[in-house]
Each structure stands twice: as structure tokens, then as C-alpha cells.
Amino acid sequence: MADMRCDKCRFWNPNDGEVGECRRFPPRLDKNLYSNADLPKGTDGFFGWFVRTDGGDWCGEFQPISQKSFSTIGQLAERYHQPEWKVRRVVDSLSSEIPRAGKYRMVPNDLLPAIEAKLHNSAPGEEGKS
Numbered sequence: 001m002a003d004m005r006c007d008k009c010r011f012w013n014p015n016d017g018e019v020g021e022c023r024r025f026p027p028r029l030d031k032n033l034y035s036n037a038d039l040p041k042g043t044d045g046f047f048g049w050f051v052r053t054d055g056g057d058w059c060g061e062f063q064p065i066s067q068k069s070f071s072t073i074g075q076l077a078e079r080y081h082q083p084e085w086k087v088r089r090v091v092d093s094l095s096s097e098i099p100r101a102g103k104y105r106m107v108p109n110d111l112l113p114a115i116e117a118k119l120h121n122s123a124p125g126e127e128g129k130s
């Protein structure tokens with residue numbers, strides 16, 4: 001399969017562009033992963049973590065982004081390295097009905113090409129607007 005890599009997989013949640021978390025499966029618990037000093041305040045010593053991968057990695061669970069699935073505004077902002085307000089504005093400008101789960105817009109991933117195109121064609125000087 002061409003382009004079978006984590007950064008093209010529907011389960012990949014990018015952290016900094018090069019490295020991300022695989023969200024194919026629920027987080028795993030590992031109380032030994034962090035020292036007590038590293039644990040978030042109020043935790044009981046157990047901490048969930050997702051497998052971290054490089055964008056160029058892959059595995060047999062790969063599924064392309066184009067398959068029907070959803071992304072939140074925050075996930076799209078991370079994927080495209082854009083501020084959330086800008087992604088939200090683009091998503092709200094689409095003619096498609098965007099389903100919600102509580103306060104979150106669940107953006108169908110088949111809209112990603114249109115969103116990406118609009119983000120790249122947006123007017124300069126919009127940085128910092130909220």
C-alpha cells in the first residue's frame with residue numbers, strides 16, 4: 001500500500017509534526033513510567049500513555065486518513081500547524097453540516113482536502129486574530 005505511514009494514518013495524533021501518538025488503541029497504564037516527581041498532581045501513581053511513533057513509522061493496523069472518521073478542531077490545528085481559531089473559522093465556512101459531540105465539532109475527515117486547501121489559501125495577516 002502506497003504511503004502507509006503513521007502521518008498518513010487516521011489513528012495518528014501528531015505532537016510536534018515529527019512525533020505523534022498512535023490512538024488506535026486505548027492508553028495503557030504504567031505506574032513505573034514516571035517517577036513520583038513527574039506524576040501530575042492528584043494522580044494516584046497510575047498514568048495512561050499512548051504509543052509514540054515517528055511520522056514515517058507504520059504498522060499492520062494502518063488505515064488511511066481518507067477513510068470515514070472524524071477529527072476535532074484541536075487535532076486539525078495540530079495536524080496543519082495552525083491556530084485553532086483559524087481552523088474553526090475554515091470549518092465553519094464549509095457548507096457541510098458538522099456533527100458535534102458535546103462542545104466538540106467532529107469534523108469528518110473526508111473534508112480534510114477542502115480544509116487544507118482553504119487554510120493554504122487564507123489571506124495573510126490573519127495570525128493572532130481570535
Ligand code: SF4
Nearest residue numbers: 006009022058059061
Ligand atoms: S500506522 Fe499503526 S502505529 Fe502508525 S498510527 Fe497507524 S495504527 Fe498507529
